Amino acid sequence: MPQPVLGILTLYLNNAKQLEEQSVYRRMIIEGHRMGLDVFVFTPADVHTSKEQIHALVYDPNTGKWSRKWRAFPNMIYDRCRIQRSERFQQLLRFRSRYNHLTFLNRPLRNKWTVHQTFSQKPRFRQHLPETLLYNSSADLLKMLKQHQVIYLKPANGTGGRGILRIERLKGTRSVFDIQGRRLDRRIITPRKVSQSRLEGIVRQWCIGGRFLVQQGIPLRLSSGRFHDYRMLVQKNGNGVWELTGMAGRVGAARSVTSNLHGGGHAVRAEILLKQWLGSEEKTEKVMKTAEKLGLEAAAFLEDSFGALCELALDLAIDREGSIYVLEVNPKPAREVFARSGDSSTYRKALVRPLEYALWMYKNKTTPSSAKTTEE
Ligand SMILES: Nc1ncnc2c1ncn2[C@@H]1O[C@H](COP(=O)(O)OP(=O)(O)O)[C@@H](O)[C@H]1O
Ligand SMILES: [Mg+2]
Structure with missing residues (x-):
């Protein structure tokens, strides 16, 4: 045969x-x-x-x-x-x-803004979304800065921590803002403190030539001063069922407001980092369970909304209270984070699962749903 x-x-x-x-x-x-x-x-x-x-x-x-x-x-x-x-x-x-008629294990997802809007239709997911607007004018920026001391500005089609600004309204001031971030080529910008009008000008410039999101900043600074988040990978297994493959922590480079590995971040075991962050084993276990359920349901929901998926990586921000926020989802994830955190068995699982799923699909002659939306 x-x-x-x-x-x-x-x-x-x-x-x-x-x-x-x-x-x-x-x-x-x-x-x-x-x-x-x-x-x-x-x-x-x-x-x-x-x-x-x-x-x-x-x-x-x-x-x-x-x-x-x-x-x-x-x-x-x-x-x-x-x-x-x-x-x-x-x-x-x-x-x-x-070749749309061929059998694809996975179809493309859409940009961060469309994915955000799709998730926010469901209360189930809305509670895990940072408040987000599509940037149209300074009014959007100011509206968000009124409600949140920290906001992130990021491209709707960005990857790898490129083109991201973190803006913080300084305590004790009405309108002095601290800006840090990375350019589209990922270079770290010189941090500066600016007035509101200067800020508006900088942001206007920053957003030329693309669509940007203004997003509530989740407090993720570790005691070392570095920013961190978590990368969760869920995949379809050899029975065609969504399953958690693993989760790893990412700690950003010094002076970086993003934790992406390509930006100099390093990977650590999620349980260890999360326990340090939340302070107890019980809380850690509870949050990991909640995150797992969220990841699995999010993957199934996005697959229903946009067409076949065989895996999904979620960038999760977890605040000190243990609230979980989805910063972004990634349908074409690198798996390096598991190799780099020293979790080689998860790394291997991450590589093998799509193959097991493909075999299952072939044997069952299942055709995953085709693309449900046109690409932009
Ligand atoms: N709302 C936010 N609050 C706190 N940190 C954020 C926020 N959005 C992004 N970040 C940081 O920036 C990184 C990159 O953002 P992300 O949305 O994942 O875009 P990319 O596609 O460039 O990876 C995240 O991994 C996180 O470290
Ligand atoms: Mg990301």
């Missing part, structure tokens, strides 16, 4: 045809090989539409070598493509729409 075939859809990083996660894919191919799943890697640029064939990147676990082979379209596609400003990305959009 022929083996089921899974194609990992990705994008080249540059014209040298380098791939960002090639070593991750190698591991997935090796694991797939053990499980009876034939896995190859391809990008939209490797698809020959008239031939209906793919000039795929294949890895041979026996020789340890990558090579190119002409392959038929796979039975299932695991889409790892993240948004990028390039012709390659436009080509991807054309691929997704032309």
Whole structure:
């Protein structure tokens, strides 16, 4: 019997045809090989539409070598493509729409604002959302700063902690604000204290050329002065059911208002960090349970709203009282956080689960729901 075939859809990083996660894919191919799943890697640029064939990147676990082979379209596609400003990305959009009828384990989600609005329709999720507005004018900024001492300004389509400002109204002043953050290229800006009118000008400038969210800031500063949050990964398992894979803490770099690993953050075990933060084992367990339930329900809800998903990472902010807030959800998560926090069994689980799910889907001939909305 022929083996089921899974194609990992990705994008080249540059014209040298380098791939960002090639070593991750190698591991997935090796694991797939053990499980009876034939896995190859391809990008939209490797698809020959008239031939209906793919000039795929294949890895041979026996020789340890990558090579190119002409392959038929796979039975299932695991889409790892993240948004990028390039012709390659436009080509991807054309691929997704032309081959919409193929079986995708996961469909693209929408931008942070649309996801926020979708969640906020449900009281179940609304309680876990920081108050958020789409920035239109200074009035939005001032409205939020009246209600919250700290706000975050972030791009609706941002990733990796880029283009994020943290604005704090200084205590004991009516209108002096502290601004810190990272530019779109992730460089840390020089922190400064500014008047309200200066702030309005800076924010107006910051938001040129894109849509930005103004969001209630959740207090996440550790006693070390660094900011932290939690990354939770939920995935569909080998029975097609959502399951928690793991959760890790992320501690930002010094002088960084974001905790992303790519911005110099480091990963720690969630239980340890959370226990230090909340002060007791009981509270930690309770919050972890609540977070798990939230993550699983959020994934199922987003899948219903936007189309098939096989995994979802949630960036969770947990305040000192143990209230949980969803800062963002990520349908194409890196798994490095588990390797970096020293949790190698969770890391492995994170790699293997999408393969187990693909096998389950193939055996059950289930077709996950197709995209429910058009991409912007
Ligand atoms: N509302 C907020 N309150 C506190 N910290 C935040 C808030 N929003 C973002 N952050 C910090 O900035 C980081 C990046 O924000 P996020 O919304 O996850 O965007 P990105 O897509 O760039 O990762 C978060 O991991 C967190 O450290
Ligand atoms: Mg994030």
